Amino acid sequence: MSNYYAYLPLQFIYDQLDYQFDEVSLPIFRDYVYSVPVGNGNSINPYTMGMAICYSPFFFAVHLPVKWMGYPATGFSQPYRVSIILACLFYIILALVLLKKILLRIFNDRITAFSIITMVLATNLLYYIVYEPGMPHAFNFSFGVYFLYLTIRWHEKPGVWNSLGLGIVSGMISLIRPTDVVIALVFILWKADSFTALKSNVMLFLKKWYLILIILFFGFLVWVPQMIYWKHFTGHFLYNPYQDLGFRFFFDNPQIYISLFSYRKGWMLYTPVMLLLLPGFIMLYRNYRPYFWPVIIYFLINLWIVSSWCLPWYGGSYGQRAYIVSYSIMIIPLTAALAVFFKSRKIWGILAGLLLTGLFIVHNFFQIRQYRNGAIHYVSMTKEAYWDSFLREHPSPRLKYLLSFPDYESAKIGKYPTPVIDPLYTGKLTREEILQRLKLDLLQEYISDSLKQQEWTAKAAEENLSIETYLGKQAGIRMEEQISAGIIVPKN
Numbered sequence: 085m086s087n088y089y090a091y092l093p094l095q096f097i098y099d100q101l102d103y104q105f106d107e108v109s110l111p112i113f114r115d116y117v118y119s120v121p122v123g124n125g126n127s128i129n130p131y132t133m134g135m136a137i138c139y140s141p142f143f144f145a146v147h148l149p150v151k152w153m154g155y156p157a158t159g160f161s162q163p164y165r166v167s168i169i170l171a172c173l174f175y176i177i178l179a180l181v182l183l184k185k186i187l188l189r190i191f192n193d194r195i196t197a198f199s200i201i202t203m204v205l206a207t208n209l210l211y212y213i214v215y216e217p218g219m220p221h222a223f224n225f226s227f228g229v230y231f232l233y234l235t236i237r238w239h240e241k242p243g244v245w246n247s248l249g250l251g252i253v254s255g256m257i258s259l260i261r262p263t264d265v266v267i268a269l270v271f272i273l274w275k276a277d278s279f280t281a282l283k284s285n286v287m288l289f290l291k292k293w294y295l296i297l298i299i300l301f302f303g304f305l306v307w308v309p310q311m312i313y314w315k316h317f318t319g320h321f322l323y324n325p326y327q328d329l330g331f332r333f334f335f336d337n338p339q340i341y342i343s344l345f346s347y348r349k350g351w352m353l354y355t356p357v358m359l360l361l362l363p364g365f366i367m368l369y370r371n372y373r374p375y376f377w378p379v380i381i382y383f384l385i386n387l388w389i390v391s392s393w394c395l396p397w398y399g400g401s402y403g404q405r406a407y408i409v410s411y412s413i414m415i416i417p418l419t420a421a422l423a424v425f426f427k428s429r430k431i432w433g434i435l436a437g438l439l440l441t442g443l444f445i446v447h448n449f450f451q452i453r454q455y456r457n458g459a460i461h462y463v464s465m466t467k468e469a470y471w472d473s474f475l476r477e478h479p480s481p482r483l484k485y486l487l488s489f490p491d492y493e494s495a496k497i498g499k500y501p502t503p504v505i506d507p508l509y510t511g512k513l514t515r516e517e518i519l520q521r522l523k524l525d526l527l528q529e530y531i532s533d534s535l536k537q538q539e540w541t542a543k544a545a546e547e548n549l550s551i552e553t554y555l556g557k558q559a560g561i562r563m564e565e566q567i568s569a570g571i572i573v574p575k576n
Contacts, residue, residue, distance in 0.1 A: 086116035088135035088220060089168065092143045093159025102317070103127040112158055120325050126317045130325040133310050134260035135220050138175065142167040172217035179226035180204070182233045183415065189236070190372060191419055195426050198441070199419035206357040206444040208403035209411055211452055220260045221408040227257045228267055228412025235271045238295075242288070247295040251302025257409070259306055263389050264409050266382065273378035281374075333392045334498045342500060343391035343404065347470045348463070348490065351404035354451065357444040358407075363424070364417030372420060379416050386410050394495045400462035402455045453477055464489045466503045468510050481570040485509040511573040515563070518574055522559035530555065 090113070094101050098109045103119040119127035146167040151157045158164075180200060187196040204210055212221040230253045238246040250271070258265035272289075276282040289296055314323040326332070344352045352359055361383070368376040390396075390406045398406045407414075425437025454460045459473040459480075464487035472486055473479065488503030507513055508521055530536055530551070544554035566572040 087118065087129055087131045089139055089218065090117040090129055091133045091136035092140060093164075096143075096147070097157060097159045101313070103129075112160060116160060120328060122318045122323075122325075122328070124319060128314070128317045128323075128325065130329075132259050132262070133313065134256055135218075135223065137256065137259070137306075137309075138223050139168055139171050139218075142171040142174075168218045172213060172222050175223055175226035176213055179229040179412070183229050183412075186229070186233055186236065187415065187419055190375065190416070191423055195419060195423045198426070198437075199415060199422050202357065202422065202441045202444065203411060203415055203418060206441065206448045207355050207408075207411060208401075208405060208448070209408055210448065211402045211455070212405070212408065215402075215452075215456070219405075221405050224257055224260050224264055224409040225412050227253050227260070228264075228409050231257060231267055232270065232412055235274055238271070239274050239285075239288075242292045242295050244295065244298060247298040248302055251299040252306060254299070255303035255306025258303070259310060261409070266386050266389060267409070267413065269382045269385060270378045270413060273381060275374040276377055277373045330496045331394055332496070333389075334394060335388070335392045337498050338388050338391040339396040339500060340387065340391045342396045343387070343406075346397070347467045348465050349397035349401070349404050351407050353470075354403040354460075355407075356447065357418075357441070358414070360421040361414060361417050364419075364421035367420035367424060368417050372416075375416055379413055382413055383410070383417075394498060395490070395492070396500075397463060397490060402452065402460075402462070450477070459483070461487050466505060468505050482509050482572065485571065508572060511575055513575055515574045518563055518572060519556075519559055522562050523556055526555045526559050526562075 091101070094103075094113075094117075098105075098113075100106070100109055103117075105113055117129075120130045121127050143164065146163045147157055147159070150161075150163055155161075183200055184196060187199065191199070204213075209222060209225060212219050231250065234246055234250045234253060238250060254265065254268060254271075257267060272285065273282070274285065276285050311321045315321050342348070342350070344350050347353065365376070365380055365383075368379060386407075393406070398404065422437060422441065425433045425440075427433075451460060454473060454477060455462070457478045459476050459478055461469065461483075466486055466488045469483055469486040469488075472483055486505055486509055488505065491499075491501060494501060508518065513521065530540055540554060540558075541551060544551045547554065549557070563572065567574060
C-alpha cells in the first residue's frame with residue numbers, strides 16, 4: 085500500500101519524488117517504499133498515482149492541521165493512517181448508496197438489500213474494506229459503481245455534468261489500474277439487447293459527439309499529472325515499469341482455469357458466492373434482457389484480460405483480488421440469481437435463499453480468519469494445502485510442507501508447472517515407506533556432511549551398532565516424532 089500513497093509525502097512533505105532520500109527522509113521511507121530504476125539512471129514509483137489522488141483530500145485534511153498544531157508531520161504517523169481508512173469508508177459508503185439506487189431500478193427493495201449485503205459480506209471485498217483499506221480494490225470497486233450510476237444517468241439524460249463525471253471516474257479507474265478501463269464497454273453497450281438498440285446507442289453517441297469529447301477530455305485530464313511525472317523521470321509520456329521487470333500479458337494464452345478454479349488463488353474457489361453468476365446470467369437473459377449483453381460481454385472480456393496476466397494469482401492476497409472491481413457490474417447478475425429465491429414469495433424458496441447465502445457469508449468470514457491465522461497462505465496454496473486446512477482455523481504442523489511458492493521466472497514466459505509436493509507429507513506413504521524414505525534422507529545427510537559423519541560414527545560405536553543400523557534407528561525415532569507432531573500422516 086505504501087507505494088500507492090508515497091506520492092503524497094514525497095511531493096508535499098519531503099520534495100523528493102526522485103527517490104534520492106536525504107538523512108532525514110531515508111529512515112522514514114526505508115521500511116515503507118521502494119522504487120524501480122529506469123534506463124536513464126533515475127528511479128520511479130512503479131505504481132501509478134491514482135490511489136494517491138483518491139487519498140489526497142483526506143491526506144490534506146490531516147496534514148495541514150497536524151502541521152499547524154506543531155506536531156511532527158512525517159506522513160506516516162497514526163493520523164495519516166486513519167485518513168486512509170476514512171478515505172476507503174467514504175468511497176465505499178457512497179458506492180453502496182448509489183448501488184442501492186441502481187438496483188432499485190431493476191429489482192425490488194428486499195432483493196436489492198439482500199443482494200448488497202451478500203456481495204459485501206460473502207466476497208473478498210469485505211477483507212479489503214476491513215483489513216487492507218489502503219489497497220486499490222475497494223476504491224476501484226467504488227469507482228466502478230459511480231461509473232455504472234453515471235452511465236445510467238447519461239443514457240437517460242445526456243448532459244455536460246454527467247459527461248464530466250464519466251470522464252473523471254473512468255480516468256480514475258484506468259489510472260488506478262489501466263486494464264480496468266474495459267468497464268467502458270458497459271457504457272457503450274448499455275441496454276443494447278439487439279442490433280437495433282446497439283445502432284441507437286451509436287447514433288446517440290454521434291449525435292452527442294461533443295459530450296463524448298468531454299468524457300474523453302476529462303478522462304485524459306486525470307492522466308496528465310502521471311504523464312508529466314513519467315516524462316520528467318523517464319523521458320516518455322507513457323511508461324510501463326513492469327516491462328523492465330519482465331512481467332507482461334499473454335493474451336494468446338489466458339489462464340482461465342487457473343484464474344477461476346486453481347487452489348493457489350482461484351476466484352470461484354475462494355469466493356464461491358460468484359458461482360451464482362452462471363444462473364444469474366441465465367436469469368438476466370430470460371427476465372432482464374436489456375442488461376444481459378453489456379454485462380456478459382464485459383464479464384467475458386474482463387475475464388480474458390485478467391487471466392492473461394503472466395501472474396494469474398496476482399501476488400499475495402486474500403482470494404483473487406483482480407476481479408473485485410467487476411463486482412460493481414457483477415452485482416446485477418448476482419441479484420438476478422438471488423431474486424429467484426424471493427420472487428415466488430414461497431417460504432421454502434426464501435429459506436433456501438437465506439440458507440445458501442448464509443453459508444457463503446459464514447464461509448467467507450471463516451476463510452478470512454484462516455487467512456489471518458495463516459491456515460490459508462497468501463500465495464503458495466496447493467490442493468494438498470487447501471484440504472489440509474479445510475475447516476481448520478489455524479494451520480496444521482505440516483501445512484508448510486504442503487505449500488508451493490509460485491515459479492515467477494516460468495510465469496514470465498507463460499509457463500505454469502504443476503506444484504510437486506513431497507509425498508512424505510501427503511498421507512500417501514505407509515509407515516514402512518516413510519521409514520525407508522527417512523533412512524535415505526539420513527544417509528544423504530551422513531554422506532554430504534563430514535561433521536555428521538564423525539558425530540554419528542562415534543555415537544554408533546558407543547551403542548555398538550553398525551552405521552547402517554544406527555541410521556535406521558534414528559530414522560525410526562524421527563518418524564515417530566514427526567507422526568506424533570502431525571507433520572507426517574501415514575497412509576492407513
